Every structure is written in C-alpha cells, then in structure tokens.
Amino acid sequence: MQSPSESPSLASRTWETVGHPLLLVPLGSTEQHGPHLPLDTDTLVATTVAERATRELRHHGVDAVVAPAIAYGSSGEHQGFPGTISIGREALTLLLLEFGRSACEWAGRLVFVNGHGGNVEALADAVRQLRDEGRDAAWLACSPDPRDAASSALPRDAHAGRAETSLIAHLRPQDLRADRIAPGATAKLSELLQRLRAEGVRAVSPNGVLGNPTGASPGEGQHLLDAICTAAIRKVRGGRVAENGSLID
Template sequence: MARMTRPGGLGAQTWPELDDRRWTVVVPLGALEQHGPHLPLDTDTRIAETVARRAVDRLAAEGHDVVLAPPLAYGASGEHEGFPGTVSIGHDALRLLLVEFGRSVCRWASRLLVVNAHGGNAHTVVDAVALLRSEGRDVAWWACVAPDGDAHAGRTETAVLLSISPDAVVREQIAVGATARIGDLMGTLRTAGVRAVSANGVLGDARSADPEDGRRIVDGMVDRLVAGARRWSPGDRGVLA
C-alpha cells in the first residue's frame, strides 16, 4: 500500500515517515529572471512547481511513493542579467548544487526527478544528472516544454501564468517583443544577452495569450510528466521520455 505524505510536501514530513529507501523525490527547478514587463521574475519557478505538484498528486493517488521537494528557485540566467531583478547563480554553481542535492537525496530516497522550467538550465542539468547516474544514483530529469511554444515571456508563458497565477500578470503591460526565429537570434543571445535583441525582454508576442490555452498547456505537461514517471526509463541524457 502506498504511504500518504502530509500536505506541504517534503518539508512538512517527519523523518520516520520517510525511513526507508523507496521514495521518489521530485524537485522543481526554476530561475529568478526577467520575464518582460508583464510577468513576474519567478515565472519559471511557478511553472515548474505547478507542473511537478500536480504530477506528484496524481502519482501519489495511483499508489506511487512520491514526495515533492521545495523548489530550487535560482538557475543559470546570465543572458537575462541586462535587466534588473535577475539573479543568476551561473552554470558552475548550479551544477554543484544539483550534484550535491542529488547525492544527499539518494542517501535515503530511491530516486530523484528534477523538473526543469528554465531552458537556460538544461545543459547544466544534463551534465549534473549524467554525473549522478555514473555514480550509480537513479536520477532523471524532465523539461516543462510546450509543443509549438514561443521562446520567452511570449504567448506560451503568458498563457500559462494567466491560468495558474492570474494575479501575478500585469495585463496592461502585455507586449510584443522580438519575433524572429530563436535560431536566428541565438548567436547574439549567447554573446550579448537578451537585451541586445529585445528592449523589453520578450522573445515572442504575448498579446494573444489566453488562459484557456494556458490550462491546456499545463494539463499536457502534467500528462506527459506523469506518463514518463510511470515508465521511468531515462534516455541517454537522463531525460524521461
């Protein structure tokens, strides 16, 4: 029989309630970075936490021994440092954080799943997960990505925030930013940052964002994450398919 955890996730538990090694710990990974003039700095963390929490709730209801850890709310966001409010810990610190987090969790839990919602973290997550897996730890990751979504603070993320945190969206500031293909912008983004290609920090057009689209996007993410966690078959890069 599955064991039910207390409301509030990992931080609300007592150690005897976790005193065996069958648990899967799910940790949301976000960032603190500009998201245009209309979305909060913690947008990525909100998305990661929402998707992870809903997936954990479903998996627990199905009988899986799974618990949600508090989010890791800082990431590698150097490309956004041209805008006030952004706080980036960089790739080296993020890698060390994930590796030490994973080593510690896997001393008492069976598995660790990192749910990442900031694209700039992805390379570092792959590297950290690969090291942890090479050490014999059952660690995987999954990305909060919407099919056909735009790049940053545009229609996709704005729709999601309108769905999950409507009060956090400054609706009168919803705007269009750089709308060129992300591949065409990538060279400048890497060398000069987001501000060099978008004065307002938006990569996309947020004006058509709709909360119902956001709800469908989140539901789809949760469905895919739950399916991947059920299968638990990490690929070569440690990602759950």
C-alpha cells in the same frame, strides 16, 4: 514508518516518516520575464507540474513527494535586466550534484522537474554524474509532447511570449500586468541565437520578450499546463533515461 497517506510535501514530513519516496524537485529560475510577467514564472510552472505529477502518482499508489523548489538557476542571458539572479552553469551543476548525492541517501528515486531552458546543460552534467555514481536520478523538461495532436495547436515561443503569458494568466492572474503586454523579438530563435549568446537577451529584445504575448488567455494556459503535466507524468511512470539524463518516452 511511512505510507502513501503521509504528506505529499517533503517539507511537511518528519525524518521518521520520509521513507524511500520518489522525490520530485522543481527547478526554476529568478529572472526577468518581460514587463508583464513575474520573476518567478519558471519556478511557479515547475512547482505546479511537480505537484500535479505527485498527486497523480500517489493516486496510483506511488509514494511520491515534492521537495521545496530550487528557485535560482543559470540565467546569465537575462542578467541585463534588474531582478535577475543567476548562479551560473558551474555553480548550478555543483548544487544539483550535491543535492542529488544527499537526497539519494534516502530517496528511492530522484527526478528534477525543470522549468527553465538555461538550466539544461547543468542538469545534464549533474545527472550524468549522479547516474555514473550509481544513483537513480533523472530530469524532465516542462514541455508538452509535440507528438500529441492536441498539443500542436498550443502556443510555443522562447521566452515571456504567448505560452508563458497564458500559463500565468491561468495559474496566478493577479501577477499578470495585462496593460504591459507587448511583442518582443519575434524572429525565429535560430536567427537570434548567436547574438543572444554573445550579448544577452537585452541586445535582441529591449523589453525582454522573445515572442508575442498578445492573445494569451487563461483557457489557453490551462490547456497548455494540462499537456505539460500529461507528458511529465507519462515520462515519470514509463519513460526511459536518455544519454543526457532526461526522461523521454
């Protein structure tokens, strides 16, 4: 009943036109991103990457669709800041597992597009189980390929720094509080990790920023997004599934 001419949005299809598509599922978070970025930063990035990947795949004749985003993740390290809503690793693992079991009843393939690093352990647990059960499931991270020469000059920091600030400046500039941009904890993440895990982000960065967002720009955000999308599309089209369920080149 369905064809690639059907809507690229799962929510817009009917049950008769769903078919057996490649299903891309944005997975983000609702958590603090410093005093200058919106709480849905991770979800916005994941959704944008999934939508762009879908358009590219459909251009090549693949019936790919984007599911409504999963906007809550494992964000306990940010719980010290108002607005953060974390469902924790165990609940997220169960959610992704049951989501996958249901979706794989009709989807030809399932790929979670992850925008939040705190979700990785739950993703690995859930996707490994889905694959052990014989389901074609995988996940990928919203990050550029570090081997690409063009991406080496792009900003990289842990949280609400120059990289994410540039992405929001490009994607949704009306939600960027430019007058509140300020550096946070600028030490290497490896130096902060032990205390961060034990006490949360607020213990190492009172403003919630891990990095320095100063100097972020829409142009930089566009280049970074292009690199992320290029890597994601390449992984979906020709990547292999690693032991943790992630798609890699």
